[in-house]
Amino acid sequence: MYEGVHAYPDGRATVARFAKTAAAYGYEGVVVRNHGDAQAEYDPERIGDRYGIDVVPGIEIRTDDPGQAGGLVGNYRSKRTIVCVHGGSLNRFAVEQPAVDVLAHPMADGDVNHVLAKSAAENGVHLEFNFARVLRAEGGERVQAIGALKKLRELVEQYDAPYVVSADAASHLHLEAPRELLALGEAIGFDRGAIESGLAAWGALSDRNRRRREDSFVEPGVRIERRDEE
């Protein structure tokens, strides 16, 4: 299982500290999904080797202008393994772009309806079940967040849209072990299996994208095999 995190300077822990903590909690990988204007400097392989965890470079594109977002997606697609789009006003833009991997927190300052869910399913854009406000908000705000997750869950089930799950940690203190997220998910109405596959989906996306970036990759389903000539 993998988790998507905001590392320093976007968050309050460095990539290394996240990797250390996530490895101790039993994660197989962390996706660094810093916002575009707060990128971290780090060496994924060195950190990954040290703590025994897969460190995946990602980005969360944040802008209000779909035109600019289009440019940024094109730009970062080849530079980062996982490309997320900061949800809200860009929800519609993101679900229509097959080049986008994850639409982050679509319910935070925006909404998802049947049209968007369908489009996300067609384009393979993963909708995120973001647990940040369930974990760290209280009162009415949390009630709304749980309600929004329920709505998103119903749409995702209806249209079989792909999804990821994340605690959206901005420090090592925010990280939750997978078992805690499973328990919390269950408490707010999710299947345990759904949370598990949502955490695993980050890893599946990284694997797929890494394969696509190999030289032998031609297009989905077509790959150049090496043949040993005598």
Add this chain to the structure above:
Amino acid sequence: MKHLPKHLRPRWRYVAVGIESWPGADVDRRAFQRALWFAAQNLVGDVGSADIDASLLRFRFADAAGDAVVRARRGEVERLRAVLATIDEIDGEPVGLSVRGTSGTVRACEEKYIRRPPEAFEERNVAFAAAERTASVRGDRVDLDLPEGRVGATALDIRDN
């Protein structure tokens, strides 16, 4: 009052919880207990809180790290996990809680999951992102004091001066 016959007594599970915070944070037993009650109340309500029937048996916190043993009804440990996950600060101090494990007796729980208190912090000047900073260092963990606030790092991120 007479004790209940053994087969009618509630069955308990003992959950070992690790607590982590920033250097200088102070969390006491009462505050932890209160945070646990409120978190249960907020997530699962009166009915759920009564079902879980959580109580704090052991608590220790010093030097920004600690551990606790929380008792819950057998069969309610998953809900207790969910409640613990939603505790993100205690008395205004940001904390990270993690469940280390569960056992059927307090003794087994303590022996298996409660560790010796961690070594104390060492205050040091370190180089982080090409600037000199003060940091609290404990083994591989490095908590930096930056102008924008505390930042968690590890030995990989710094150079010693």
